[in-house]
Amino acid sequence: MMNFVKQTLASLIGTLAGLFLFTTAGVSSVVILLITLASVDSEPTIKDQSVLVFDLSTEIKDREPLVNIGDILSGKESSVLTLSQVIKNIEKASKDDRIKAIFLDGSNASSGSGYANFSEIRQALIEFKESGKKIIAYDVTISEQEYYLTSLADTLIVNPMGLMEFNGIGTEPLFLTGALNKYGIGVQVVRVGEYKSGVEPYTRTQLSPENRQQLEVLLGNIWNNFLQDVGKTRQIKVNNLQSIADTQGLLYPQEAKELNLVDQVDYRDKAISILKEITDNKEESLRQISFNNYVNIPVTGITESSSNNKIAVVYLEGAIVDGVGNREQVGATRFARILRKIRDNEQVKAVVIRINSPGGSATASDIILREIQLIQETKPVIISMGNVAASGGYWIATGGEHIFAQPNTITGSIGVFGVLFNIQEIANNNGITWDVVKTGKFADLGTATRPKTEQELAIYQKSVNRVYDLFLEKVAKSRDLSKEKVVNIAQGRVWSGETAKKIGLVDSFGGLGAAIDYAVEKTELGKDWQVEEYPTSQGFAELFIKKTLDEDIKITTNTVDPLTEEFLKFKEELKVIQNFNDPRGVYSLLPFNWQLR
DSSP states (O other): OHHHHHHHHHHHHHHHHHHHHHHHHHHHHHHHHHHHHHHTTOOOOOOSSEEEEEETTOEEESSOOOOOHHHHHTTOOOOEEEHHHHHHHHHHHHHOTTEEEEEEEETTOOSOSOHHHHHHHHHHHHHHHHTTOEEEEEEEEEOHHHHHHHTTSSEEEEEEEEEEEESOOOOOOOOOHHHHHHTTOEEEEEEEOTTOGGGHHHHOSSOOHHHHHHHHHHHHHHHHHHHHHHHHHHTOOHHHHHHHHHHTEEEOHHHHHHTTSOSEEOOHHHHHHHHHHHTTOOSSSOOEEEHHHHTTOOBTTBOOOOOSOEEEEEEEESEEESSSOOTTEEEHHHHHHHHHHHHHOTTEEEEEEEEEEOEEEHHHHHHHHHHHHHHHTTSOEEEEEEEEEETHHHHHHTTSSEEEEOTTOEEEOOOEEEEEEEOHHHHHTTTOOOOOOOSSTTTTTTOSSSOOOHHHHHHHHHHHHHHHHHHHHHHHHHHTOOHHHHHHHOTTOEEEHHHHHHTTSOOEEOOHHHHHHHHHHHHTOTTOOEEEEESOOOOHHHHHHHHHHSTTOOOOOOOOOHHHHHHHHHHHHHHGGGGOOOTTSOEEEOSTTOOOO
16 A cells, blocks of 8 residues: 555656646747747848958858757757858858958867868858958868868968877778677678778778778878869978978977968967958957858848749768668658659759768669659759768769769769678577577578578678679769779779769769859759759758757867777767668668768
């Protein structure tokens, strides 16, 4: 009886507590909603003689990520702009009489957002300078990716206590083989392509000779492009820049100044003083506006075109998976539905597919490709490659009639593989066993409770071989190449955009803007057109959450110690397994989570 009373009281207290929290949350939501509605029409203001501030800690994505209430409530702080927003801001500022300069602020800068994205931003900044306006940059610890932008500034200032990294770029792949063996998790692989190294984290403890070779060539191409661009803007010979990287690596601010890599060694307030001089500002504070706020600022004489002729831009960003996928993935079901909608939309005159993906499910890639091919039958489809468009990403790209990439875009990786895990050993070691009853020899072919037999591996290998052959045929037909030539440039090998153009995998150099211009030219729309982006922008509920809960979040850099950083990278590697959902178990995917340093 006493236990019954205790349970009843506990249940009652829990219910009351739940009602209290629900009511409180409900009231808070109403209050927040009223505040939001009251401020919907209010826009950031901008004064004459102002500076547009680009915080280099801002993450640049192809499309704005969905708002996640869990991330917000957990205190995760971030700042994200789309590449399109950044480019439009710079172009708009070059024509805005109120903006006199751009300030590249690296005070809180992190690892950057990819060399290909930065190439497009860099070109926009060069055109901004050509309009007669100034760019001032300030940084503390300068990485190569940051320097790729800040090196073109009219004045680049580095903090006296800062440091400049100039030691080349590299990558440090993580291998899980030893850990899998230790804990009794079996791995068997089937693959096609000597360079298809996506399986290596599970089967090797170091890079294969083929993988090392392709990485050396790829990184070499990206690094050479970096040296060429930086050397041109800083008027330093490429050989001299390479010598600095080989002999010094890390530079103190004064050393960097003596080598003409930076212009001044001083504090942030010096950069502010220069900007105040440029804007003829006698006030105590600098007249400024952030990139985030400038997105929605109207500019006299510059209006967004409105037209019934649409150029659809579809963003495929993330791993390609079967089904709907989550907000960080390209789900075949979801994007097939979007592409069908675009195909049926008579106002859409051309489509630009923006790919920023390392690939993933071969089946999902082909589902998306088919929808693109159907669009191509009635409307031009142009491909724009971002930081990476490889494996399944390139599979999809074969559906377009013209492919744009940056010289430092990572692409190719024409190859496929399958990874077959089993937990027999770890289970048996902990007292777990299985038995089986079946009506056919291969009825339990898909089990993960034991290793595959030689005959079963042969079945999977046959499937992988077939998918690889299909991949070769699609590339050969799309690129008007012989199958023999495609075989030579395939084998799962990755290429830089620069090399990819030479071997016929890419048509032209250029970013998203160049792809859109090409689509307009193909459709002969002149100036009567308007971009329409897919997936569509966030709904009111998502914008409401972002407006109310993320408005006052400040941009900070969350630094961690080196050991924790390695554990975080390990965690990211394990997340990749979530993308393994192809119904055939066959994948066209890059080596996982490459990080260029």
